[in-house]
Amino acid sequence: MTRPLLALALASLALPALAEEDHHAARVGAVEALHAWAAATTGPEALVFVEFANAGDTPARLTGAETDLADTATLVGFAMVDGAGRYLPLEAVEIPAKGRLTLAPEAVALQLTGLRAPLVAGAEVEVSWRIDGQALPMHVQIEPEGATQHGHAGHSH
Amino acid sequence: MSLGVLILRGMAVGPLLRGLLRRQWQISAVFAALIAVSVGLGVGLIAQERGLRQGSARAADRFDLVIAAPGSEITAMLATVYLQPADVALVDGETWGRIQGHPKVTLAAPLALGDSFDGAPVVGTTAAFLGHLAGPLAEGRAFAARDEAVAGARVPLALGASVTPAHGVGHGAEDGAHKGTAQRIVGRMPMTGTPWDRAIIVPVETVWEVHGLPDGHPPGWTGPLGPPFDSASFPGTPAALVRSDSLAGTYGLQAEFSDARTMAFFPGTVLARLHALMGDLRQVMSILAVLTQVLVTAGVLAGLMLLTRLIGRRLALLRALGAPRRFVFALTWSYALTLILAGAALGLVLGLGATAAISAAITARTDILVTSRLGWPELHLVAGFVSLTALLALIPAALTLRRNVLTDLRG
Numbered sequence: 222m223t224r225p226l227l228a229l230a231l232a233s234l235a236l237p238a239l240a241e242e243d244h245h246a247a248r249v250g251a252v253e254a255l256h257a258w259a260a261a262t263t264g265p266e267a268l269v270f271v272e273f274a275n276a277g278d279t280p281a282r283l284t285g286a287e288t289d290l291a292d293t294a295t296l297v298g299f300a301m302v303d304g305a306g307r308y309l310p311l312e313a314v315e316i317p318a319k320g321r322l323t324l325a326p327e328a329v330a331l332q333l334t335g336l337r338a339p340l341v342a343g344a345e346v347e348v349s350w351r352i353d354g355q356a357l358p359m360h361v362q363i364e365p366e367g368a369t370q371h372g373h374a375g376h377s378h
Numbered sequence: 379m380s381l382g383v384l385i386l387r388g389m390a391v392g393p394l395l396r397g398l399l400r401r402q403w404q405i406s407a408v409f410a411a412l413i414a415v416s417v418g419l420g421v422g423l424i425a426q427e428r429g430l431r432q433g434s435a436r437a438a439d440r441f442d443l444v445i446a447a448p449g450s451e452i453t454a455m456l457a458t459v460y461l462q463p464a465d466v467a468l469v470d471g472e473t474w475g476r477i478q479g480h481p482k483v484t485l486a487a488p489l490a491l492g493d494s495f496d497g498a499p500v501v502g503t504t505a506a507f508l509g510h511l512a513g514p515l516a517e518g519r520a521f522a523a524r525d526e527a528v529a530g531a532r533v534p535l536a537l538g539a540s541v542t543p544a545h546g547v548g549h550g551a552e553d554g555a556h557k558g559t560a561q562r563i564v565g566r567m568p569m570t571g572t573p574w575d576r577a578i579i580v581p582v583e584t585v586w587e588v589h590g591l592p593d594g595h596p597p598g599w600t601g602p603l604g605p606p607f608d609s610a611s612f613p614g615t616p617a618a619l620v621r622s623d624s625l626a627g628t629y630g631l632q633a634e635f636s637d638a639r640t641m642a643f644f645p646g647t648v649l650a651r652l653h654a655l656m657g658d659l660r661q662v663m664s665i666l667a668v669l670t671q672v673l674v675t676a677g678v679l680a681g682l683m684l685l686t687r688l689i690g691r692r693l694a695l696l697r698a699l700g701a702p703r704r705f706v707f708a709l710t711w712s713y714a715l716t717l718i719l720a721g722a723a724l725g726l727v728l729g730l731g732a733t734a735a736i737s738a739a740i741t742a743r744t745d746i747l748v749t750s751r752l753g754w755p756e757l758h759l760v761a762g763f764v765s766l767t768a769l770l771a772l773i774p775a776a777l778t779l780r781r782n783v784l785t786d787l788r789g
Contacts, residue, residue, distance in 0.1 A: 298628075298629050299647055301644075303439065311625060315633065
């Protein structure tokens with residue numbers, strides 16, 4: 222009698238953790254997206270970052286994302302041009318087979334221009350990534366202004 | 379600006395201001411020089427920091443993607459972009475085969491580091507990398523044989539000179555280790571503004587061979603130098619410079635080669651992250667620069683208060699002759715403002731000179747071409763300084779009005 226009760230108690234303890242993981246992760250096909258985040262801003266532009274893991278045997282193609290947050294959402298890549306860093310538009314980036322692609326500051330990012338509302342720290346917004354022609358909607362955690370990594374950095378799921 | 383219009387409206391202070399400056403030219407010159415030195419230091423500091431940041435980033439421009447064995451990205455970047463000696467693990471032949479055979483790779487060049495000649499790093503690589511790094515050669519041609527080399531723009535060796543590399547770099551270099559081998563300089567790279575200007579570049583096969591390693595080609599190979607290299611005969615490289623046909627392709631390669639066996643990184647990204655870390659330092663420097671300037675100006679304005687005491691009799695005479703209080707106020711304020719403006723303008727020139735001199739010194743020491751020019755941040759700094767001190771100058775001007783005319787007239 223006590224064993225099922227104990228199992229129930231343990232399961233109820235684990236539930237919030239599972240829910241949190243679901244909240245910060247999304248999957249389409251063999252590709253999983255983890256911890257999407259952006260830094261809070263009141264300006265017209267923002268960059269969204271995320272981590273993709275492809276468990277499949279073939280590369281997946283990330284072509285951008287859709288969102289109601291801004292007028293445009295463009296996939297961009299950081300490059301040094303004559304000693305100055307710039308984000309240049311990218312048509313698509315491959316997520317390698319059995320590999321990862323990390324969208325991060327000064328690397329690949331989703332650039333939102335014409336933000337319709339400020340991004341407030343602690344809030345969550347939604348973007349829908351386009352991977353191999355399929356939509357992958359997920360929550361984006363808004364981190365404090367000037368953040369350089371998501372709040373779960375170093376935390377392994 | 380509007381403050382000046384408000385204060386000087388209807389007041390023809392020009393002739394008296396000129397007279398005041400003429401009569402007090404020595405003290406005016408000292409005050410303006412003090413302001414100039416503080417403005418020059420501030421402007422020079424900010425412009426120099428930006429110049430160094432851009433120069434170091436420009437040096438990494440040609441290094442699209444570096445693939446190395448897992449470890450520190452910063453160490454690998456310092457070794458490849460800035461040719462700083464470092465002990466790093468090697469990328470093996472199997473991995474090299476994956477890089478070289480990847481359909482998205484348009485250029486893959488191994489970099490063999492660690493030898494030197496007379497203090498100049500000797501780097502083994504491919505002729506294709508030479509072309510990518512520096513474009514067409516300034517003199518001569520690229521190496522086509524194992525005993526040929528290309529000199530960087532700042533290497534003080536003429537075409538035809540012969541070099542025998544020492545094993546290692548700096549004080550620990552073993553001069554006789556590669557005895558019996560010699561490379562003849564057959565070409566010279568144009569100036570790149572990077573530490574590669576001081577390097578001697580040789581075929582990578584030569585570096586492997588003189589170290590008693592397989593030369594990257596199958597035994598009995600008689601073909602030309604350079605890629606493709608044979609995975610089984612590939613002795614390993616500390617780093618490979620890799621290019622793709624597009625930025626997206628390069629990011630795809632980075633994702634693919636960031637695994638347990640290799641790390642792939644953009645030197646530009648590593649630098650940008652380092653620069654971002656220093657962003658706060660830059661802000662502190664700007665604040666300190668403004669504070670120093672304001673402190674010097676406060677000292678000058680305090681001196682100005684003493685000066686108004688010295689010229690109090692003349693100002694009192696003006697008042698006695700019927701000059702309105704506002705005229706005396708406007709005269710004193712415009713005198714202070716003239717010193718501030720002259721000092722700020724002279725400070726900009728001084729800052730420009732100081733940055734040029736420091737840039738040249740840094741370029742000579744590091745081989746990173748640092749070109750500092752005055753830009754908007756410096757002009758904003760000076761504009762902020764002038765606005766703030768123009769407001770502060772209201773204090774001595776106001777104090778002259780509080781002086782008793784009769785007392786000043788009596789002397």
